[in-house]
Amino acid sequence: MVRVMSCEPLSLVNEGIRGLTPYQPGKSTEALERELGLTHIIKLASNESPLGPSPMARAMALVELDELSRYPDGAGAELRAVLSSAHGVPEQCFTLGNGSNDVLELVARVFVSAEHEVVYSEHAFAVYPLVTRAIGARGVEIPARDWGHDLGAMAGAVGEHTRLVFIANPNNPTGTWNDGAALERFLDGLPEHVIVVIDQAYAEYVDESGYPDCIPWISRYPNLVVTRTFSKAHGLAGLRVGYGVSSAEIAELLNRVRQPFNVNSVALAAAAAALEDDEHLARSVQVNRSGLRQLRAGFDAMGIEVIPSVANFLSFAVPGGAASEVYSRLLHEGIIVRPVANYGLPGHLRVTVGLEDENARFLEALAKVVSQP
Numbered sequence: 001m002v003r004v005m006s007c008e009p010l011s012l013v014n015e016g017i018r019g020l021t022p023y024q025p026g027k028s029t030e031a032l033e034r035e036l037g038l039t040h041i042i043k044l045a046s047n048e049s050p051l052g053p054s055p056m057a058r059a060m061a062l063v064e065l066d067e068l069s070r071y072p073d074g075a076g077a078e079l080r081a082v083l084s085s086a087h088g089v090p091e092q093c094f095t096l097g098n099g100s101n102d103v104l105e106l107v108a109r110v111f112v113s114a115e116h117e118v119v120y121s122e123h124a125f126a127v128y129p130l131v132t133r134a135i136g137a138r139g140v141e142i143p144a145r146d147w148g149h150d151l152g153a154m155a156g157a158v159g160e161h162t163r164l165v166f167i168a169n170p171n172n173p174t175g176t177w178n179d180g181a182a183l184e185r186f187l188d189g190l191p192e193h194v195i196v197v198i199d200q201a202y203a204e205y206v207d208e209s210g211y212p213d214c215i216p217w218i219s220r221y222p223n224l225v226v227t228r229t230f231s232k233a234h235g236l237a238g239l240r241v242g243y244g245v246s247s248a249e250i251a252e253l254l255n256r257v258r259q260p261f262n263v264n265s266v267a268l269a270a271a272a273a274a275l276e277d278d279e280h281l282a283r284s285v286q287v288n289r290s291g292l293r294q295l296r297a298g299f300d301a302m303g304i305e306v307i308p309s310v311a312n313f314l315s316f317a318v319p320g321g322a323a324s325e326v327y328s329r330l331l332h333e334g335i336i337v338r339p340v341a342n343y344g345l346p347g348h349l350r351v352t353v354g355l356e357d358e359n360a361r362f363l364e365a366l367a368k369v370v371s372q373p
């Protein structure tokens with residue numbers, strides 16, 4: 001018999017993965033129910049849509065349940081056709097992902113090797129350092145400016161080893177954004193050996209003149225990948241579907257490593273239907289807009305400072321900096337928000353915009369717990 005040598009898996013691991021900690025999702029309603037025996041829990045922790053998906057998307061998902069023994073369409077042809085007409089970009093420019101996270105990882109895997117550097121901002125989306133380190137590449141984190149991306153400093157950090165830049169616009173968890181002119185200046189100044197991802201997961205929510213739809217830019221910038229998702233304003237986070245838009249050449253490269261059936265059949269059907277329901281999307285955006293106003297007014301009334309956000313969440317400075325204390329007190333009130341210490345914001349918490357009564361209950365609970373000694 002061959003004797004298998006016992007070995008420490010940690011000693012065998014890829015160098016980049018040794019120091020990684022897994023992505024921390026928001027606490028689930030079920031977990032809080034179990035832990036504290038609470039009911040009527042409000043989860044405002046993961047930037048999910050409080051309205052849920054379009055009824056048409058739900059109906060198409062149900063239809064698809066009759067075909068669960070079949071593999072999905074590996075090319076996602078129908079969804080790509082709908083995306084193509086929605087955005088006015090050829091079908092070959094789309095890369096479908098199991099959530100847009102999948103696309104972010106594909107870009108890193110396709111273009112970045114261990115000898116490269118990846119540039120991103122302080123307080124930016126946690127997936128950027130995660131996918132960078134998993135490859136063993138070096139992450140270069142640029143200090144934020146007014147909580148947001150300092151594009152000038154980011155451009156200054158690009159050097160001969162830089163292969164990829166991640167820009168979240170708007171950014172999570174700060175909700176900050178960069179205008180079209182500044183982004184174009186950034187892209188115009190970049191050397192040709194650098195790929196740029198502009199992550200527009202929250203684009204639908206933004207109501208600012210000067211905020212750009214970056215998708216048409218792919219015809220001018222051959223090194224640009226724009227990512228979008230059905231997880232946020234379309235309310236389909238549970239199904240996991242997002243996409244990248246780029247030159248057909250980049251899309252072809254991404255599709256080489258994409259798993260053939262990375263987007264499941266229910267997600268493909270629901271996403272295509274969601275994209276055609278403009279009315280539901282408009283309602284989702286409207287609910288968010290008034291919810292943002294409601295939350296901002298509530299924070300103002302309590303004298304609590306928020307980071308100005310254009311997305312579907314707000315990060316606020318907990319009075320006295322006691323974020324973890326206030327987080328657990330809110331849990332005991334049945335309200336789940338998101339700690340953001342792992343984003344370099346140890347004194348803040350992030351709350352997702354909910355329905356009017358959810359926002360009101362959150363504000364009421366917050367007022368109660370911050371006034372406790």
Ligand SMILES: *Cc1c(COP(=O)(O)O)cnc(C)c1O
Nearest residue numbers: 099100101125172201229231242
């Ligand atoms: C939520 C989010 C995404 C989207 O993730 P999915 O994988 O599409 O669910 C992407 N980028 C940022 C900045 C996000 O906050």
